[in-house]
Amino acid sequence: MKNKRTLWALAAVLAMGFAAAEKVHIMWSGAITGPTSDAGKYYAQGIEDYCNYINDTGYVAGVEFVCEVRDDQYNNANTLRNFEEAVDRGDPIFLGYSTGGTLQLKPLIQEVGLPFIPASYHIGNIDPPDNDYIFLPIPSYSEQVIAILEYIAKTTPGAKVAMVVHPSPFGRAPVEDAKKAAAELGITIVEVQEASKNLDNTATLKRFENKGVQYIVYQNVAGPVATMIKDAQRLGLNIKHAGAHYAGGPDLLRLAGPAAEGFLWVTSYYMPDEDNDGARFVKELGAKYGRPADTIESVHYPSGMLAAAVAIEAIKEAKDAGKKISPETVYEALLKIDWPNKLAVGPVTYSKDDHVGVDMLRVLEAKDGRFVPITEPFSSQLFRKVHYGK
Amino acid sequence: MSYFLQLLVSGIVVGSIYALAALGFVLIYKASRVINFAHGHFIAIGAFTAYALAVDFGVNIWIAALVVLVFTAIVAYFTERVFLKPLVGQPIISVIMVTIGLASVFGGLIHLTPYGSGNFSLPAFLPEGGVTFWGISVSYPQLLAVLFTAVFLVAFAWFFQRSTIGIAMRAVADDQMASMSLGVSVEKVFALAWAAAGITAAASGLIVGAISGLNLEGLVGIGLKVFPVVILGGLDSIPGAVVGGIIIGILENLAAGYLDAYIPGGGTGDVFPFLVLLLVLWFKPHGLFGTEEIERV
Numbered sequence: 269m270k271n272k273r274t275l276w277a278l279a280a281v282l283a284m285g286f287a288a289a290e291k292v293h294i295m296w297s298g299a300i301t302g303p304t305s306d307a308g309k310y311y312a313q314g315i316e317d318y319c320n321y322i323n324d325t326g327y328v329a330g331v332e333f334v335c336e337v338r339d340d341q342y343n344n345a346n347t348l349r350n351f352e353e354a355v356d357r358g359d360p361i362f363l364g365y366s367t368g369g370t371l372q373l374k375p376l377i378q379e380v381g382l383p384f385i386p387a388s389y390h391i392g393n394i395d396p397p398d399n400d401y402i403f404l405p406i407p408s409y410s411e412q413v414i415a416i417l418e419y420i421a422k423t424t425p426g427a428k429v430a431m432v433v434h435p436s437p438f439g440r441a442p443v444e445d446a447k448k449a450a451a452e453l454g455i456t457i458v459e460v461q462e463a464s465k466n467l468d469n470t471a472t473l474k475r476f477e478n479k480g481v482q483y484i485v486y487q488n489v490a491g492p493v494a495t496m497i498k499d500a501q502r503l504g505l506n507i508k509h510a511g512a513h514y515a516g517g518p519d520l521l522r523l524a525g526p527a528a529e530g531f532l533w534v535t536s537y538y539m540p541d542e543d544n545d546g547a548r549f550v551k552e553l554g555a556k557y558g559r560p561a562d563t564i565e566s567v568h569y570p571s572g573m574l575a576a577a578v579a580i581e582a583i584k585e586a587k588d589a590g591k592k593i594s595p596e597t598v599y600e601a602l603l604k605i606d607w608p609n610k611l612a613v614g615p616v617t618y619s620k621d622d623h624v625g626v627d628m629l630r631v632l633e634a635k636d637g638r639f640v641p642i643t644e645p646f647s648s649q650l651f652r653k654v655h656y657g658k
Numbered sequence: 659m660s661y662f663l664q665l666l667v668s669g670i671v672v673g674s675i676y677a678l679a680a681l682g683f684v685l686i687y688k689a690s691r692v693i694n695f696a697h698g699h700f701i702a703i704g705a706f707t708a709y710a711l712a713v714d715f716g717v718n719i720w721i722a723a724l725v726v727l728v729f730t731a732i733v734a735y736f737t738e739r740v741f742l743k744p745l746v747g748q749p750i751i752s753v754i755m756v757t758i759g760l761a762s763v764f765g766g767l768i769h770l771t772p773y774g775s776g777n778f779s780l781p782a783f784l785p786e787g788g789v790t791f792w793g794i795s796v797s798y799p800q801l802l803a804v805l806f807t808a809v810f811l812v813a814f815a816w817f818f819q820r821s822t823i824g825i826a827m828r829a830v831a832d833d834q835m836a837s838m839s840l841g842v843s844v845e846k847v848f849a850l851a852w853a854a855a856g857i858t859a860a861a862s863g864l865i866v867g868a869i870s871g872l873n874l875e876g877l878v879g880i881g882l883k884v885f886p887v888v889i890l891g892g893l894d895s896i897p898g899a900v901v902g903g904i905i906i907g908i909l910e911n912l913a914a915g916y917l918d919a920y921i922p923g924g925g926t927g928d929v930f931p932f933l934v935l936l937l938v939l940w941f942k943p944h945g946l947f948g949t950e951e952i953e954r955v
């Protein structure tokens with residue numbers, strides 16, 4: 269009888285505890301189906317798993333996170349609908365996805381003052397106007413491409429470079445900054461080609477060869493890049509290939525096979541086969557939540573985790589400061605955040621003038637079927653010079 | 659000169675892939691006057707089924723390819739039986755709307771499988787690299803596309819000229835009512851046209867998968883790329899699909915090779931064929947080989 273009472277009392281206490289837990293909604297709107305869903309699928313899984321991990325470990329006392337991943341099919345109208353729903357519900361932060369969706373939402377984000385973390389690293393997201401509430405998790409595409417150009421200039425002084433970019437704002441994002449940086453570095457960007465899903469790139473590649481191109485730098489997704497580097501290998505061209513975050517990664521290795529050897533890639537995330545806490549954490553989380561190998565190996569999985577982690581850290585900061593969790597308090601917390609995360613190669617820091625979380629990135633090279641870092645983490649001063657004039 | 663020849667040859671092989679994809683589209687239109695908006699999804703079904711068999715079930719890729727040709731034909735056959743057959747005799751716009759609906763349903767069903775999102779690579783079933791002659795390089799998957807297109811072209815030419823069913827198909831395409839009155843089973847003809855279209859769709863899915871990997875959007879996109887091909891060649895002409903495909907392929911490559919350098923951002927390869935298409939349609943509204951239908955009042 270006594271034991272029964274104790275059990276009931278315990279259950280009541282637990283129930284009160286659960287009842288007292290504040291439910292905080294974090295919505296992500298991105299492409300789980302449709303264009304770019306090859307990245308979005310893993311990004312969404314990263315958000316879900318990190319959120320579950322936080323709830324399972326009770327990381328933020330008194331808060332239960334409800335993370336919703338919504339498939340907007342890469343359709344801006346759907347993104348807008350999801351964003352409006354989050355605003356109406358009073359969500360304290362929103363996780364976005366595409367370049368187009370983020371750029372379109374900028375004025376609305378500014379108007380409603382809801383902190384927004386996109387998966388798009390377009391510099392225009394955090395450039396004026398309407399840029400107060402948007403925060404990039406890692407350096408912009410512009411900085412990524414300039415970092416690659418710096419590496420190329422160091423290893424091949426005076427190199428001739430062609431850029432192959434996606435025919436969209438996402439693809440064109442780094443082009444102007446890259447041209448300015450190339451001029452500073454003494455290398456030549458001989459051509460900028462927009463390319464999507466060609467079955468054959470012979471014409472473009474032969475033209476590059478005739479112009480003496482030594483490197484092709486891609487700002488694109490992995491699929492078209494794989495087709496192009498396979499064509500280059502078939503044509504026996506002596507051209508090296510390099511790309512920004514979404515151009516490379518394990519997806520590229522899987523699609524391009526041996527043709528990907530030597531590909532230079534810039535990202536701020538760790539690779540799953542590295543021996544460090546970050547890589548181990550990603551693998552453990554993937555295993556804990558039953559994710560298949562392709563998810564755990566994808567760079568988009570930790571990318572999604574980092575976006576969720578930044579949001580949760582800001583909410584925790586606001587909570588720990590004894591404030592009500594709201595867009596205003598989370599925004600204030602984001603501006604002061606200095607979190608030594610283990611998902612990427614540097615700490616997440618924001619301020620009023622700095623809306624890039626992890627400032628560091630690395631150049632990696634495809635060797636024997638995997639990407640290995642060939643530089644230490646660094647931040648591109650040249651990017652700041654050409655973009656901000658600092 | 660070798661640059662020009664390389665572009666020409668590349669254009670022919672890429673055009674062969676378009677032609678292969680367009681053949682199924684033309685077959686269905688030729689037999690039933692239906693524009694099949696779900697054609698790209700049949701291409702995707704073929705490619706992903708081959709991938710599933712080869713990677714997830716460990717079936718030899720060549721056997722998987724053969725199985726897939728049959729499987730996609732069966733899927734297309736039953737699609738016609740279940741969804742299109744009840745619409746025989748209905749306005750053509752109703753049938754077209756159903757194919758748009760089918761595209762949506764197939765897209766949704768593929769998304770329910772592990773292959774709906776993501777990039778996948780077929781196991782290598784051809785050697786790496788390709789053939790090089792006179793400084794011109796062609797990859798093995800591209801050569802296979804040319805071979806497939808040639809084989810299907812010859813097979814269909816024989817089928818429509820010599821076989822009873824082929825002649826029945828032509829008769830149905832010409833006049834459904836007259837064919838029925840002569841004892842031709844129109845329903846059977848329609849279903850067989852869909853099955854044959856399924857085979858060519860699967861073949862093009864395998865080729866595209868070998869060249870650029872498997873991605874739902876990319877495979878369905880090939881299905882859309884056949885529109886300019888069949889409009890140029892003539893919606894109901896099988897040789898037209900081949901010629902149209904090759905012309906589009908060559909124009910794409912020559913434009914990309916010679917014009918892109920002068921246009922900021924390039925991309926003329928995607929636009930130039932359409933300009934030529936407009937010009938051709940100005941003089942030949944039914945396409946290069948399409949049947950001119952004259953209605954006498």
